[in-house]
Amino acid sequence: MNILIIGTGYVGTTTALVFAEMGWKVTGLDTELRKIENLRQGLLYFYEPGLDEMLIKHTGSGRLQFTTDKAKAIRDNDVIFICVGTPSRPDGSADLRYVQQVAEDIGEHMNGYKLIVNKSTVPVGTQERVTDWVREAQVHPHPYDVASNPEFLREGKALEDALHPERIVIGADSDHASGLLQQLYASINCPVIVTSPRTAELIKYASNAFLAAKISFVNELARLCDPLEVNIKEVALGMGLDSRIGPKFLQAGIGYGGSCFPKDVAALLLTAQELNVRLQVLQHVVDVNQTQYLYLLDKVRNRLGTLAHKKIALFGLAFKPDTDDIREAPAVRIIQTLLQEEAEVRICDPVAQLPAELKVSSVAFSTSPEEVLDGADAVLLCTEWPMFRDLDWTRLKDRMSRPNLFDGRNFLDAGRMTELGFYYEGIGYK
Numbered sequence: 001m002n003i004l005i006i007g008t009g010y011v012g013t014t015t016a017l018v019f020a021e022m023g024w025k026v027t028g029l030d031t032e033l034r035k036i037e038n039l040r041q042g043l044l045y046f047y048e049p050g051l052d053e054m055l056i057k058h059t060g061s062g063r064l065q066f067t068t069d070k071a072k073a074i075r076d077n078d079v080i081f082i083c084v085g086t087p088s089r090p091d092g093s094a095d096l097r098y099v100q101q102v103a104e105d106i107g108e109h110m111n112g113y114k115l116i117v118n119k120s121t122v123p124v125g126t127q128e129r130v131t132d133w134v135r136e137a138q139v140h141p142h143p144y145d146v147a148s149n150p151e152f153l154r155e156g157k158a159l160e161d162a163l164h165p166e167r168i169v170i171g172a173d174s175d176h177a178s179g180l181l182q183q184l185y186a187s188i189n190c191p192v193i194v195t196s197p198r199t200a201e202l203i204k205y206a207s208n209a210f211l212a213a214k215i216s217f218v219n220e221l222a223r224l225c226d227p228l229e230v231n232i233k234e235v236a237l238g239m240g241l242d243s244r245i246g247p248k249f250l251q252a253g254i255g256y257g258g259s260c261f262p263k264d265v266a267a268l269l270l271t272a273q274e275l276n277v278r279l280q281v282l283q284h285v286v287d288v289n290q291t292q293y294l295y296l297l298d299k300v301r302n303r304l305g306t307l308a309h310k311k312i313a314l315f316g317l318a319f320k321p322d323t324d325d326i327r328e329a330p331a332v333r334i335i336q337t338l339l340q341e342e343a344e345v346r347i348c349d350p351v352a353q354l355p356a357e358l359k360v361s362s363v364a365f366s367t368s369p370e371e372v373l374d375g376a377d378a379v380l381l382c383t384e385w386p387m388f389r390d391l392d393w394t395r396l397k398d399r400m401s402r403p404n405l406f407d408g409r410n411f412l413d414a415g416r417m418t419e420l421g422f423y424y425e426g427i428g429y430k
């Protein structure tokens with residue numbers, strides 16, 4: 001079977017590489033020529049550890065090629081994975097315009113049986129809509145199946161997650177389609193759930209919503225830990241050892257960001273609203289997350305008084321370590337609020353870049369921690385890049401005007417930082 005991956009973003013590129021690694025012949029298709037030209041030369045246009053080596057390996061092995069020629073790519077391949085973006089519309093619903101475009105392209109150019117697999121995160125019922133869009137665009141009636149195969153990889157760990165997933169979910173309404181998909185994934189050793197497309201689509205949203213809920217739960221609890229003078233990290237450790245709870249996603253901080261949780265939680269809430277079902281827990285998950293970064297800023301204000309004309313350094317811009325992605329990053333919201341309050345902001349991140357709207361005179365950017373700390377009234381740690389733990393904090397302290405350290409990820413050792421002479425506050429952790 002030849003595989004076509006449509007959309008060469010995080011998910012598409014990783015999926016293409018993983019199938020090439022499994023020995024399949026894979027083509028990556030995108031509308032953006034610049035991305036395709038880079039990928040052909042073995043160059044990634046985003047930062048994701050491990051992907052570049054694998055890209056060079058497989059563009060060289062001849063198992064992986066990239067193109068912008070959709071008609072030929074659709075004709076030449078039997079299995080087509082849709083990996084395009086499904087961004088939020090202003091009302092929070094998932095914008096399916098790219099999925100629809102791809103479905104129509106497939107319908108128009110198909111020349112025989114195709115297995116169309118949707119990997120993008122899409123609302124329940126999308127498999128049926130894709131089936132219709134393909135049929136309506138067909139020039140000649142060719143047979144096809146549409147299956148759902150949601151992706152669970154994390155940015156920063158994309159390759160590891162895609163090569164060693166904890167489960168594969170296949171939503172198909174034909175044995176032929178689910179059989180082909182199981183054959184494609186045969187060399188991956190993990191539980192495979194074969195279910196209906198609607199169930200598969202909901203499993204994806206439910207998983208992200210639950211993980212987001214874990215984070216908001218622990219974040220809210222961290223706010224209680226502060227006045228109780230209890231350490232949230234120890235509470236989370238004690239809770240997480242119960243296998244029914246588990247230790248992961250109990251790290252309190254400034255809230256979740258990224259291209260998935262905020263968008264997918266919003267889309268699930270909208271689906272429920274359309275069906276007159278109230279998802280009250282999930283609504284509260286959003287409310288907590290939207291105020292969590294402000295909680296850190298309250299701490300800074302309590303310490304410094306007004307933020308106007310204060311020099312505030314931020315360590316970390318990306319929504320999490322090991323990525324340059326700043327979509328919905330809490331750090332960006334923090335910077336916007338600091339600017340509204342007329343603070344002077346300096347930011348250090350090893351790979352993420354400032355977005356155009358933050359390239360203003362009161363914002364300075366550097367990859368050097370020393371530089372951003374010069375004369376600072378406070379430093380706010382927003383992304384737990386390992387490099388921030390390994391810094392010579394004693395030396396850094398001397399560069400600051402006042403050694404105030406607000407750790408938005410509870411990443412540094414509070415005791416050690418206090419011993420070094422910092423005023424240290426984390427989230428539910430001192």
Ligand SMILES: NC(=O)c1ccc[n+]([C@@H]2O[C@H](COP(=O)([O-])OP(=O)(O)OC[C@H]3O[C@@H](n4cnc5c(N)ncnc54)[C@H](O)[C@@H]3O)[C@@H](O)[C@H]2O)c1
Nearest residue numbers: 007008009010011030031084085086098101120121151155
């Ligand atoms: N980023 C993640 O970690 C992650 C993980 C799991 C699931 N998802 C989901 O997977 C989907 C893709 O996410 P992503 O982060 O890879 O998106 P992305 O924005 O990085 O990439 C999407 C790609 O699709 C291309 N594209 C758009 N329309 C096209 C068309 N008509 N034909 C060909 N290419 C087209 C774009 O140019 C872009 O390169 C989303 O639904 C997302 O929610 C993302």
Ligand SMILES: O=c1ccn([C@@H]2O[C@H](COP(=O)(O)OP(=O)(O)O[C@H]3O[C@H](CO)[C@@H](O)[C@H](O)[C@H]3O)[C@@H](O)[C@H]2O)c(=O)[nH]1
Nearest residue numbers: 151152153154155249250251253255256257258260319320
């Ligand atoms: O204990 C935790 C764990 C995470 N986060 C934050 O949560 C956000 C999301 O982190 P993570 O889930 O690691 O990254 P994503 O790449 O957004 O991956 C999520 O979203 C993807 C897209 O749907 C899914 O495929 C993944 O399974 C799901 O983990 C980040 O801002 C983290 O800082 C916390 O605040 N506390």
